[in-house]
Amino acid sequence: MSSGGFSIKAVGGGGTGTKCGRWNPTVEQVKLLTDLFKAGLRTPSTDQIQKISTELSFYGKIESKNVFYWFQNHKARERQKRRKISTVDFDHRQDTDLSRPHRNNLRHRQAPPKDIFDVSEEEKVIETLQLFPLSKVERVRANVTVASHKEYIREQANTTAFSTYSSCGAEMEHPPLDLRLSFL
Amino acid sequence: MSSGGFSIKAVGGGGTGTKCGRWNPTVEQVKLLTDLFKAGLRTPSTDQIQKISTELSFYGKIESKNVFYWFQNHKARERQKRRKISTVDFDHRQDTDLSRPHRNNLRHRQAPPKDIFDVSEEEKVIETLQLFPLSKVERVRANVTVASHKEYIREQANTTAFSTYSSCGAEMEHPPLDLRLSFL
DNA sequence: GCAAATTAATGATTTATTCAAG
DNA sequence: CTTGAATAAATCATTAATTTGC
Secondary structure, eight states: OOOOOOOOOOOOOOOOOOOOOOOOOOOOHHHHHHHHTTOOSSSHHHHHHHHHHHHTTTSSSOOOOHHHHHHHHHHHHHHHHHHHHHHSSSSSSOOOGGGGGGGOOGSSSOOOOSSSSSSSSHHHHHHHHHSSSOOOOOOOOOOOOOOSSSOSSSSSOOOOOHHHHHHHHHHHHHHHHHHTTTTH | OSSSSSOOOGGGTTTOOOOOOOOOOOOHHHHHHHHHHHHTTTOOOOOHHHHHHHHHHHTSOOHHHHHHHHHHHHHHHHHHHHHHHOOOOOOOOOTTTSSSSSSOOOOOOOOOSSOOOSSSSOOOGGGGGOOOSSSSSSSOOOOOOOOOOOOOOOOOOOOOSSSIIIIIIOSSOOHHHHHTTTTT
16 A cells, blocks of 8 residues: 655646645635534535535635545544543434434334343333333334354454453454354 | 533443443443444344343443344444435545546435435434535524534634635624525 | 744545445 | 445545744
8 A cells, every 4th residue: 555655746736836735724614614514514415515615615725525525534533532532432323313203112122022121121111101102012023134154254363252352451453253253 | 511412431331330321332342242233133132132241241231121222223323324325425546647637526426315414323413404405505594503612723823825815804703604504 | 033853633545334236 | 145335434644733952
């Protein structure tokens, strides 16, 4: 990778005496982009990118791809930032998505038996009830489909076992999937 | 105060007792769950849930229902995510055709005339956003009220380069968002 | 005060996923 | 099972900030 370490990247069209190695947004440009982001825009469509770009070109040289990149990066980094804050919290996606009437009714979802959720099923039920009345129970078939294992092994080099792994809490790149699946 | 999700932080799966509001997976737990998901497991059977739970309990406090929920949520969200994608993509390859000044390689894929704003992906985008007029601005009066802090604000003074716009008058504190979005 | 050296941000690329079509 | 579409994550690379010596 990084083939070609050539440095200069074509001066390009920046006639304004600015080196155009890479886009350097003006404050106004960043401001607008940020506003759009705050407004919820995350992945603008091609059309939107075009329009945004056109609009921003008023403030300075810019290309569509810059807009695209900006959103990609900003989105990713905002998330990254958030992730740093809450250690593991993988579920910090729209936590407020309760607005939807059809949430998981886990109650009658798939669980054939009843003891699966050993405890605190009450809580869950309560919540559930609050959000929506459990009126109808759909018949859901538990189609397990364990699917294939170990077909995804690619570059797994680590051969660490569970034990060693957890105590430290260290994060490794690719824990051996095979081993991890072994308990199933 | 941005509502939604006070950062719980800490506690981790260590079982530090505190804050038993909801399961807070450790990185190891998420890792394994994710691996299982990647391996193709989508709807684990009761038995599998039990085993997975047991296995994960080694890394921290967890219950069967957590596993069940995790798969439900993860599966659903992955799907939703892919469904709402909007599309933009351009050939961002290393071709570096510097010979041509502007290369808008936007591969006009622009297909799904759906929600271009894929708001429900990860971060908690304000709901107001969804009200956003995506294609045409009929009346952008989305009252966004961001409330968050701008991290971009840099007191940078030299706005040299491209636009001489910002000079003075143009630099307002809150340019009406509505207006700014009007071009979309 | 300035400019080289160092560090922090962030623009641009590459890589690895996921789901869906065929 | 293979390929296409489209990211998001990880990474590379360059520019702006900041520090430091003079």
